Amino acid sequence: MNFTKYIGWTTLDTAQAFTIGVYGLDDILLPLKQMSRERKTVGQLVNIERVSTAKELESCEILFVPVERSAAFHELKPDIPPENILIVGESLGFATSDGAVNFIKRDGKIKLEINRKALKEANLTASSHLLKLAILVGEEDMLINE
Amino acid sequence: MNKFQSLSIKTKLISIQLFTTLFVLMFFVGIYLYSQYRQFEVNSFGRMSALAEIIGSNSVAALEFFDNDAASEVLGSLSTQSDITNAAIYDRDGNLFAKYDHPHHPGYDFEGITAPTRGSSEKHFFLTQEILSDSLGIGSIALRLDTCNRRAQLTKDLQQALLVFLIGLLLAGLLSYQVQKPISRSIQDLAQTARKIRESRDYSLRVAHTSHDEIGTLVDSFNSMLEKISNHEKHLEDLVAVRTAELEAAKLKAEESDHLKSAFLASMSHELRTPLNSIIGFTGILLQEMAGPMNDEQKKQLSMVKGSSSHLLDLINDVLDISKIESGRLEVHGEAFKIDILLIMTVSSLRPFAEKKGLTLEYDLEPDLPELHSDKRRLEQVLINLINNAIKFTDEGSIQVVCSRKADALSIEVIDTGIGLKEENQSFVFQTFRQVDTGLNRVKEGSGLGLAICKRLTELLGGTIGLESTEGKGSTFSVLIPFNLGKEPSED
Numbered sequence: 001m002n003f004t005k006y007i008g009w010t011t012l013d014t015a016q017a018f019t020i021g022v023y024g025l026d027d028i029l030l031p032l033k034q035m036s037r038e039r040k041t042v043g044q045l046v047n048i049e050r051v052s053t054a055k056e057l058e059s060c061e062i063l064f065v066p067v068e069r070s071a072a073f074h075e076l077k078p079d080i081p082p083e084n085i086l087i088v089g090e091s092l093g094f095a096t097s098d099g100a101v102n103f104i105k106r107d108g109k110i111k112l113e114i115n116r117k118a119l120k121e122a123n124l125t126a127s128s129h130l131l132k133l134a135i136l137v138g139e140e141d142m143l144i145n146e
Numbered sequence: 147m148n149k150f151q152s153l154s155i156k157t158k159l160i161s162i163q164l165f166t167t168l169f170v171l172m173f174f175v176g177i178y179l180y181s182q183y184r185q186f187e188v189n190s191f192g193r194m195s196a197l198a199e200i201i202g203s204n205s206v207a208a209l210e211f212f213d214n215d216a217a218s219e220v221l222g223s224l225s226t227q228s229d230i231t232n233a234a235i236y237d238r239d240g241n242l243f244a245k246y247d248h249p250h251h252p253g254y255d256f257e258g259i260t261a262p263t264r265g266s267s268e269k270h271f272f273l274t275q276e277i278l279s280d281s282l283g284i285g286s287i288a289l290r291l292d293t294c295n296r297r298a299q300l301t302k303d304l305q306q307a308l309l310v311f312l313i314g315l316l317l318a319g320l321l322s323y324q325v326q327k328p329i330s331r332s333i334q335d336l337a338q339t340a341r342k343i344r345e346s347r348d349y350s351l352r353v354a355h356t357s358h359d360e361i362g363t364l365v366d367s368f369n370s371m372l373e374k375i376s377n378h379e380k381h382l383e384d385l386v387a388v389r390t391a392e393l394e395a396a397k398l399k400a401e402e403s404d405h406l407k408s409a410f411l412a413s414m415s416h417e418l419r420t421p422l423n424s425i426i427g428f429t430g431i432l433l434q435e436m437a438g439p440m441n442d443e444q445k446k447q448l449s450m451v452k453g454s455s456s457h458l459l460d461l462i463n464d465v466l467d468i469s470k471i472e473s474g475r476l477e478v479h480g481e482a483f484k485i486d487i488l489l490i491m492t493v494s495s496l497r498p499f500a501e502k503k504g505l506t507l508e509y510d511l512e513p514d515l516p517e518l519h520s521d522k523r524r525l526e527q528v529l530i531n532l533i534n535n536a537i538k539f540t541d542e543g544s545i546q547v548v549c550s551r552k553a554d555a556l557s558i559e560v561i562d563t564g565i566g567l568k569e570e571n572q573s574f575v576f577q578t579f580r581q582v583d584t585g586l587n588r589v590k591e592g593s594g595l596g597l598a599i600c601k602r603l604t605e606l607l608g609g610t611i612g613l614e615s616t617e618g619k620g621s622t623f624s625v626l627i628p629f630n631l632g633k634e635p636s637e638d
Binding site: 006109112127129130132 | 213
């Protein structure tokens, strides 16, 4: 939830609540809801929703894919609107293939992977502070495209 | 304070100026150094705070994503600040998150000071500031700044200030020495002149007028006071001279009058004595019936004439003697003689007068008394006068003359059992023309000169005369005459 303020949404309506969708799993839902009550993201109220269909994703700014649901995510992915949704995962190689941001554990620390190409395709921007901290993946594709 | 009071005006003036300068210099140097330090402190904390702000905001992402390495990297940028020795970032729970040590100051521990604070130690300033993310505290940053260089600079400043201070003090001393001169010199002149006048009593001295201030007024007043004293003294001197001259003239006149009086008395006494001797001589011839026989009544009357004449002659002799003594014309002539013979002769010649009154007149003579070298006639006169006086004032009993040796002097005591003298009268029996009032309205005849003559003669012979007396029991007159009057005849 921390990094939400480091990502820029071009169509973000600050008057409405910021919605984070969690794909399919209930275990992580409760702790996230607890956190959202404690703090606001980018000065907005944060809603945590459980989503299982592409339709439910329309009101979400972030889709979080737990490691257990990363395989199932491939089924959903073709239906996801291409822009303005930040797809966040926590499984190995997620940022390279499926999402724009991925949390992985390396040397006992949680590290952040960012796929700038995926971000660009989703019409999102990442702040330099975040990029500085993150491991950039899929850069080869970026270079080819540029 | 007392010590200051005893200093000279010059020293006082210099001290006052020096202390004033000292105080002003100390005050300004103190203020300057303090403001330098304060400014340094304010600047240092301002810079530390700005640095903490920058480092803190650059570490927000690292803190939020628990990226210690990234935070350490941000802290590493402090290496451009040579005086920041140590820095640390703590997370929300106060745990050390990242740390930076200057190569020369490794291993410093902030001891978990995570609350926002500012502080200083002998060589360092400390600052701890909160790191905020969207107004929420997510950690804190602590900085430690080395102040040694700045302190060294301040010490150098202090040394320079002290140097300036000393030079200032020296200049102030020289300046005040020059400036105080006109004031202190005027006062010194004044004091010196006053001391000279006190020592020499020369009131003609004056103090030079050098200024037109209060000291000038003081000098004017002092000079004018001296003028007045000088005039007054001159006036007094003139007055004393006039008075002295007057007194001198009066004294001369008095002495001359006294001398004339004594000369007149001496010559008059002599003139009086000549016819009186004739009277006495011819009365004697008549009494011896050499001019023819006389009856008893005639003899009795004539005897009274002779007695009165003799008494008159005695009185005249006394007056003559005292006049001679007082006019300084009585001379004493030393000659060698034995006191034994003189005493025996005198006592024998006067014994009939004593016996006539029923008195005994005896003498007591110490054997082997040495020869006297004195004026025999004057000593005899003293003896006669004293014995006659004793006979005159003794109605019953005895008169004894004791002659003995006392050291280098001959002691003659005339002891009677007469009426004696009251103590208050004893002091003036030796004065001229004084006869003690016996309370019986002059029952004793006499000129009142006898004892005065005795005293003068004794003194002429170099001796003394004294009296011990008890009223109603008798008197003792003591005469002390030196054995040797002196080879040269002396004169009063």
